[in-house]
Amino acid sequence: MRYEIRVEGHLSETLANVFPELDHVVISDETVLFGPVVDEAHLYGLLGRCQSLGLRVLEMRRLPD
Known part of the structure; x- marks a missing residue:
């Protein structure tokens, strides 16, 4: 399964690294x-x-998928 989670605002690289299994884009x-x-x-x-x-x-x- 693949998921997309949209969060408010721009995540810093430090916060994005809390989700190492996910890619991210702003x-x-x-x-x-x-x-x-x-x-x-x-x-x-x-x-x-x-x-x-x-x-x-x-x-x-x-x-x-």
């Missing part, structure tokens, strides 16, 4: 994290990292 005033997600537990772990860092998740969606 579009407008958002940062898009994307990449493989192994299972549901991994997905919830990614969302938990976002929450613990105070990132505002704008959208999360599964990408086509």
Whole structure:
């Protein structure tokens, strides 16, 4: 499975490195994290990292395989 997680604002390289399994790109005033997600537990772990860092998740969606 591949997912895309859009968060508000521009993530610094330091914050982006908290998600080593995901690539990222800045579009407008958002940062898009994307990449493989192994299972549901991994997905919830990614969302938990976002929450613990105070990132505002704008959208999360599964990408086509």
